[in-house]
Amino acid sequence: MNLLNPQTLAPWFISLIEGIGLSHFWTLVLWNLIGSISLVLFAIISILFIVWLERKFAARVQDRIGPNRVGPYGLAQTIADAIKLLTKEDITPATAERVSYNLAPVLAVFSVFMVAAVVPFAKGVIGADLNVGVLYITAISSIGIMAALMAGWSSDNKFALLGGFRVVAQLLSYEVPMVMAMVSVVLLAGSMSLQKIVAAQAGGRWFFWVMPGVFLLYIIAALAENERTPFDLLEADSEIVAGYHIEYGGIKFAWFFLTFFLNTLFLASFTTTFFLGGWRGPFAEQVPILGFVYYFIKTTLVIFFMMWVRATWPRLRIDQMMAFAWKVLVPTSLVLLIITAIVLKLGLPAIWVDALLLVLNVTVVLVVLGFLGRAMRLDIDRPKRRIAA
Amino acid sequence: MITQAIFIIVSLFTLVTALLVVRHPNLFSSALYLVASFFGVASLYVLLEADFLAVVQVMVYIGAISILIIFAIMLSKGMMGKHTSPHNQQDRWVALAGLLLAIILLYFLVALVQWPTTPVGPVPANAIQLLGQDLVGRFVMPFEIASVLLLAALIGAIAIAREREI
Amino acid sequence: MLKQFGFLGVHAIIALSVPLLGIVAAWLLRPKKPYPLKKTTYECGMETIGDTWVQFKAQYYLFALIFVLFDVEAVFLFPWAVAYNKLTLFGLVEGILFVLILFAGLIYAWKRNALEWQ
Numbered sequence: 001m002n003l004l005n006p007q008t009l010a011p012w013f014i015s016l017i018e019g020i021g022l023s024h025f026w027t028l029v030l031w032n033l034i035g036s037i038s039l040v041l042f043a044i045i046s047i048l049f050i051v052w053l054e055r056k057f058a059a060r061v062q063d064r065i066g067p068n069r070v071g072p073y074g075l076a077q078t079i080a081d082a083i084k085l086l087t088k089e090d091i092t093p094a095t096a097e098r099v100s101y102n103l104a105p106v107l108a109v110f111s112v113f114m115v116a117a118v119v120p121f122a123k124g125v126i127g128a129d130l131n132v133g134v135l136y137i138t139a140i141s142s143i144g145i146m147a148a149l150m151a152g153w154s155s156d157n158k159f160a161l162l163g164g165f166r167v168v169a170q171l172l173s174y175e176v177p178m179v180m181a182m183v184s185v186v187l188l189a190g191s192m193s194l195q196k197i198v199a200a201q202a203g204g205r206w207f208f209w210v211m212p213g214v215f216l217l218y219i220i221a222a223l224a225e226n227e228r229t230p231f232d233l234l235e236a237d238s239e240i241v242a243g244y245h246i247e248y249g250g251i252k253f254a255w256f257f258l259t260f261f262l263n264t265l266f267l268a269s270f271t272t273t274f275f276l277g278g279w280r281g282p283f284a285e286q287v288p289i290l291g292f293v294y295y296f297i298k299t300t301l302v303i304f305f306m307m308w309v310r311a312t313w314p315r316l317r318i319d320q321m322m323a324f325a326w327k328v329l330v331p332t333s334l335v336l337l338i339i340t341a342i343v344l345k346l347g348l349p350a351i352w353v354d355a356l357l358l359v360l361n362v363t364v365v366l367v368v369l370g371f372l373g374r375a376m377r378l379d380i381d382r383p384k385r386r387i388a389a
Numbered sequence: 390m391i392t393q394a395i396f397i398i399v400s401l402f403t404l405v406t407a408l409l410v411v412r413h414p415n416l417f418s419s420a421l422y423l424v425a426s427f428f429g430v431a432s433l434y435v436l437l438e439a440d441f442l443a444v445v446q447v448m449v450y451i452g453a454i455s456i457l458i459i460f461a462i463m464l465s466k467g468m469m470g471k472h473t474s475p476h477n478q479q480d481r482w483v484a485l486a487g488l489l490l491a492i493i494l495l496y497f498l499v500a501l502v503q504w505p506t507t508p509v510g511p512v513p514a515n516a517i518q519l520l521g522q523d524l525v526g527r528f529v530m531p532f533e534i535a536s537v538l539l540l541a542a543l544i545g546a547i548a549i550a551r552e553r554e555i
Numbered sequence: 556m557l558k559q560f561g562f563l564g565v566h567a568i569i570a571l572s573v574p575l576l577g578i579v580a581a582w583l584l585r586p587k588k589p590y591p592l593k594k595t596t597y598e599c600g601m602e603t604i605g606d607t608w609v610q611f612k613a614q615y616y617l618f619a620l621i622f623v624l625f626d627v628e629a630v631f632l633f634p635w636a637v638a639y640n641k642l643t644l645f646g647l648v649e650g651i652l653f654v655l656i657l658f659a660g661l662i663y664a665w666k667r668n669a670l671e672w673q
Contacts, residue, residue: 025391028558032565039566040573086577087584094594100421106574113570117563127566128559131517132444135633139444142452146424149459153417157596165463168456169615172622175452179629186636192517247596251581255574319672322618326661326670330625334658337632338651344639345647395564435560445630453623460616521638524631525646532631533649536656539624543660546620547669550613 039116039127047261048078054261054307061311085257088250093156096247100154104147105248105255111144112262119269120194122279122291133194134182137270138175141225144259145171151256152244163243166233166318173325174224174231180333181218184211184340185274198278208275210354211340213361215275217333219305222267224325227260229310233318268302269295276302332368336361396436403429416462424455438512441520617669621661628657 010031017027052067052075059066067074092101117127118136130136145168152164185207186192189200201207208215224231245256272278276298279291316324339360343353406426413419427450434443513519524532635642635650642650664670 028561029565032562033569035562036566036569040569086581087586088581089586089588090581091594093596094591095596097415097418100418102578106571106578109574110567110570113573114563114567117566128562130440130559131514132440135441135444135448135630138629139447139452142448145456146421146451149456150421155596165460165615169618172453172456172619176622176625176629179626183629183632183636186633187639190637190640192633192637250585251577255577322672323670326618326621327665330661331658334654334661338654341639341647341650345644440560441634449623449626449630453619453626457616457619457623460619464613464616517634518638518641521634521636522641522646524635524638525642525649529649533652533656535631536628536653539627540656540660543621543624544663546617547664547667550617550669 035127036117040113043113043116043262043265044258046265047258048082050261050265050303051078051081053303054310057304057307058311061308082254085254086251090250090252091247093247095156097154097156100150101247102252104151104154105245105252105259107150108144108147108259109255109262111140111147112259112266114140114143115266116262118194119266120198120273120278121295122288123285124288125279125291126195129193129195132192134186134192134197138179138182141171141175144263147259148244151248155244155247157247160244160246163246167227167244170227170231170233170321170325171225173322174221174329177217177325177329177333178221178225180330180337181214181221182274184214184333184337187337187340187344194273194278198273198280201277201280204277205354206275206277206280208277210357211275211336211361212358213332213336213365214340215271216365217329217336218274219271219302221329222271223306223309224321226263226267226306228264228306230313230316231321232310232315233321264303264306265299268299268306271302272298328368328372332364336364339364392436396433399429399432399436403433417459420455420459420462423458424451427451427455441517614672621664621669624657624660628653 013031014024014027017030018024022030055077056066056074067077070076070080092098115137118130118133120126120129148167148171149164152160152162152167155161185197188207188210189197191197191200223229227233245253248256272295277294278298279295281290281294284291284294340357343356343360346353346356348356403426406422406429409422410419410426413422427446431443431446431451434440434446631653632650635646635653639646639650
């Protein structure tokens with residue numbers, strides 16, 4: 001009896017509880033309840049850490065020290081902040097639509113917690129290994145979009161409304177290349193179940209090596225879906241103050257804050273799952289605990305990448321952002337999808353398929369970068385020519 | 390037993406929110422209740438073990454169509470206000486007509502249609518794969534026509550929205 | 556399949572109750588000193604002028620509509636991608652045709668300047 005193996009843990013637990021005398025149904029409910037609560041706890045605890053990490057990282061990039069007062073290395077700073085936010089007075093605008101106003105942060109948190117249910121942590125460790133896992137992620141994230149709209153509208157504030165609609169336009173635009181990148185992944189893996197996508201990357205055949213172009217598309221779209229720099233228009237203080245959650249304070253603001261960082265965590269998790277082999281690594285099949293370790297290392301690396309971008313890049317203008325989504329990312333994602341489909345049907349040996357995909361991906365990325373460079377030079381030259389004329 | 394209890398709760402939720410869509414004085418709130426109603430329908434699909442349909446319902450109807458509706462509401466001036474009356478002079482007659490139509494439809498559905506009562510087999514594990522095969526096999530014409538239809542909708546929308554500038 | 560969704564059902568209840576519990580806890584803990592000026596809309600200290608409900612641009616609607624098209628396209632493409640190993644060359648051609656028709660739509664929108672944000 002190996003308690004460290006999650007696949008034997010569930011039957012062991014169920015037989016234990018049923019031995020006490022609970023019916024099979026309620027045992028399952030209890031087991032699911034334990035799984036669900038541990039998932040939520042994992043999310044909240046890791047957020048405490050990620051917020052600290054991001055502040056410390058950004059501080060170091062900007063030649064500051066960052067939080068260092070509460071606890072060793074300021075580690076307890078986030079806990080102190082959480083307590084502060086919990087005890088803040090609640091200030092709701094008198095003209096706000098109260099039901100939507102209070103429901104919006106709840107729905108935002110709900111959507112990210114629900115997404116957590118399909119993250120594969122290790123072999124056999126996943127909340128619900130759905131047949132439609134990939135589609136489920138996109139579906140649930142649309143509830144988060146709805147929450148942003150509700151918050152922006154119900155606050156009865158011009159900035160909030162404008163911020164809400166802006167963020168929705170941004171999320172919609174970047175969802176298209178993201179979904180198309182996912183279709184390419186599904187095409188290669190032959191399944192929408194996240195555990196099967198991880199299984200398809202066995203033996204170090206990470207999809208990152210096969211389709212670096214699709215990976216690039218996905219991570220850029222993930223940055224935009226997470227409203228991170230260079231796509232953090234909703235935090236454009238000089239334009240719309242704080243975006244859709246401007247009128248929120250105390251715990252309700254804390255929930256939006258939590259949603260932001262949980263989104264970071266799970267987008268990084270899905271990047272890991274789709275392209276970096278998920279929990280796969282040496283001996284992860286035999287010792288599931290190792291799967292957790294690999295998952296955490298890879299996800300943390302992706303999160304570091306996102307923090308690095310945030311700390312160093314300037315913000316895009318809204319027209320640049322929309323143009324980038326529709327004129328660069330969407331056509332590229334469609335071209336890559338068609339290329340992947342054609343190469344897979346050529347009937348070549350597996351190793352040649354992978355090599356050809358890699359070469360074509362790199363080619364497409366280089367061509368797109370070439371076009372982008374040309375367009376940017378034209379954009380820079382334009383005012384000069386106008387002056388000359 | 391449990392499934393039936395969930396079914397009743399979910400159906401009630403769907404019906405109540407659907408009623409609120411037409412009864413709520415604020416148009417934006419109506420749209421939000423519509424979202425809730427869509428979510429109830431998605432839950433019903435889950436109970437029917439149609440997982441693909443359920444996520445598609447959420448993705449397309451909540452994620453796309455509802456947002457389109459909300460954007461359309463905010464396009465029309467004066468509609469975003471706190472209160473627009475859901476009433477007009479004919480609403481009593483419309484309610485009566487609707488009720489009558491519902492009764493007739495229910496009569497046809499309950500009395501005249503022979504509903505199969507034998508349980509169908511379990512959903513095959515590779516249902517989505519079969520769906521994909523059928524999309525480019527048996528139903529290839531609807532599949533391609535769907536994409537042409539989407540294209541037509543796009544061109545139409547651009548033509549209407551861009552009319553003034555060209 | 557229902558077993559997987561059983562977990563999601565339980566998880567949905569937890570995922571809803573955690574934020575609700577947070578709000579209730581804050582409601583019990585926080586001070587309550589309402590003051591009319593506190594409850595006004597925050598617009599950088601300026602008094603609010605006019606209605607919040609302004610009319611928006613048609614731009615938003617157009618982008619949302621293009622999004623709907625690609626969303627629906629993705630819904631068709633996912634099962635196609637799952638079944639791809641089992642498909643013949645005909646399936647490949649049909650899939651590519653499907654993508655290309657929408658690609659044409661994107662190019663049309665581009666040429667008509669519908670993708671410009673003004």
